[in-house]
Amino acid sequence: MESETPAKRQRSAKDVPYKLVYWPGIPGRGEHIRLALEEAGADYSDTEGGVDEVLASIQDSGDEFNPPVLAPPVLKHGELTISQTPNILLYLGPRLGLVPDANQNPDGIYRVNSLALTALDGLSNEPHDCHHPIATGLYYEDQKVESKRKSEDYVKNRLPKFLSYFERVLGSKSSGDGPWLYGGSLTYADLVLFHCVDGVKFMFPKAMAKLEQGGKHTKVFALHQAVGERPRIAAYLKSSRRQKYSDGIYRYYEALDIEP
Amino acid sequence: MESETPAKRQRSAKDVPYKLVYWPGIPGRGEHIRLALEEAGADYSDTEGGVDEVLASIQDSGDEFNPPVLAPPVLKHGELTISQTPNILLYLGPRLGLVPDANQNPDGIYRVNSLALTALDGLSNEPHDCHHPIATGLYYEDQKVESKRKSEDYVKNRLPKFLSYFERVLGSKSSGDGPWLYGGSLTYADLVLFHCVDGVKFMFPKAMAKLEQGGKHTKVFALHQAVGERPRIAAYLKSSRRQKYSDGIYRYYEALDIEP
Numbered sequence: 001m002e003s004e005t006p007a008k009r010q011r012s013a014k015d016v017p018y019k020l021v022y023w024p025g026i027p028g029r030g031e032h033i034r035l036a037l038e039e040a041g042a043d044y045s046d047t048e049g050g051v052d053e054v055l056a057s058i059q060d061s062g063d064e065f066n067p068p069v070l071a072p073p074v075l076k077h078g079e080l081t082i083s084q085t086p087n088i089l090l091y092l093g094p095r096l097g098l099v100p101d102a103n104q105n106p107d108g109i110y111r112v113n114s115l116a117l118t119a120l121d122g123l124s125n126e127p128h129d130c131h132h133p134i135a136t137g138l139y140y141e142d143q144k145v146e147s148k149r150k151s152e153d154y155v156k157n158r159l160p161k162f163l164s165y166f167e168r169v170l171g172s173k174s175s176g177d178g179p180w181l182y183g184g185s186l187t188y189a190d191l192v193l194f195h196c197v198d199g200v201k202f203m204f205p206k207a208m209a210k211l212e213q214g215g216k217h218t219k220v221f222a223l224h225q226a227v228g229e230r231p232r233i234a235a236y237l238k239s240s241r242r243q244k245y246s247d248g249i250y251r252y253y254e255a256l257d258i259e260p
Numbered sequence: 261m262e263s264e265t266p267a268k269r270q271r272s273a274k275d276v277p278y279k280l281v282y283w284p285g286i287p288g289r290g291e292h293i294r295l296a297l298e299e300a301g302a303d304y305s306d307t308e309g310g311v312d313e314v315l316a317s318i319q320d321s322g323d324e325f326n327p328p329v330l331a332p333p334v335l336k337h338g339e340l341t342i343s344q345t346p347n348i349l350l351y352l353g354p355r356l357g358l359v360p361d362a363n364q365n366p367d368g369i370y371r372v373n374s375l376a377l378t379a380l381d382g383l384s385n386e387p388h389d390c391h392h393p394i395a396t397g398l399y400y401e402d403q404k405v406e407s408k409r410k411s412e413d414y415v416k417n418r419l420p421k422f423l424s425y426f427e428r429v430l431g432s433k434s435s436g437d438g439p440w441l442y443g444g445s446l447t448y449a450d451l452v453l454f455h456c457v458d459g460v461k462f463m464f465p466k467a468m469a470k471l472e473q474g475g476k477h478t479k480v481f482a483l484h485q486a487v488g489e490r491p492r493i494a495a496y497l498k499s500s501r502r503q504k505y506s507d508g509i510y511r512y513y514e515a516l517d518i519e520p
Binding site: 061080086110158162172 | 321322323324325326327329330340346347350351365367370371373375378382385393394395396397398406410418422425428429432442
């Protein structure tokens, strides 16, 4: 045991493939992790054991270094098991080259993390709550009236607010040249914003078409397009590894497809 | 400019006091940052210019290294300006000694970050949504019926789920000895859980009293007590720097004080 310190055990994980555990059948929150791994061409495996594998993962009581996790996505990497989408991205960012160079910009990772957290708050968590405003444990059908009311507010107020914020970021000095959010290079925050915009377009197509035509968020929509055209992302999106939207975070309900 | 690289400019920030910007008059999300700074005895200043200072901070368009921020809390430290509660804690953690030693446990910070994110999700964001389930831009009075319905679900299902998760973590191997969540030492995740439990006790006193009496979450309540007894935290809680709960995240409405 003395020769195998935690530091040594964990450093050796660098050469080990990544393992993602997430609910099968939906892109969901796991998609943010998948996009980072795909863009980097990383050696990874996705959930193969279906729902049973996910349940086993969250029922696991952890070990000396890893606490039990509450919910997927879960990333396993050697001895490491971690959860929480933004946390997994934070771990992967430097390893996959998806954050600024720490020698040039040692605090760049915090800027990127902040952008990713804000996108997840307003363009992933809030859309989810639009179809589940009362209880995640109830069906949409049991909270349709409240869903409609929340979605009306979301489409009118919250969605433009978040898109305008990212448009501001993309027009700010710190975004640098090119279509990316920060420092002139692709970071995982761009991948997160891509998937968020993509999902919101699926869920609220009328509102997003109107916002796109409005011309006030051209940089946000250009980023969505630029990420989708990255060679590895484009190949991934065409592959069977990219799961279709269904009953996950982003859902299409005609009643919620509101024209603002 | 050549001699003042970003790396140099940002490293020099280590000796500079911290500056927190948050809405005055409520503990709010800023409280998690305050508790970390207070526990560490850090040199920091809080918002002094009232709401105007907060508005100026979110209207600021950033600079070469800092993107604009969307919302407080904002931390300023030398040349650095960052937002997002869990992101600020992540930045402060190693600087304030509130994460595991990186030489002993290089990935410990990701375990702590995951616990903090989970506490914020289920015991801060969800309680907030209990009084604002439809729209953050509307008053509670405009969404009372929905608030009651969401709070009933929260108190019955979600709150016990999150407390049980943290009880599991506190009973797991990775928590180590003593009352703390991870590695046998106080981390910022403990401070986050402390304030979450404290706030939920304020908002849902009947439900929390019943859960405390139920005896299934003794370790969670013991952690709340242990953090409150830390000398610097105890002194802080008695000081005028600790703001009273009012119209922030944790609010007391009799209609929502549900007995489960």
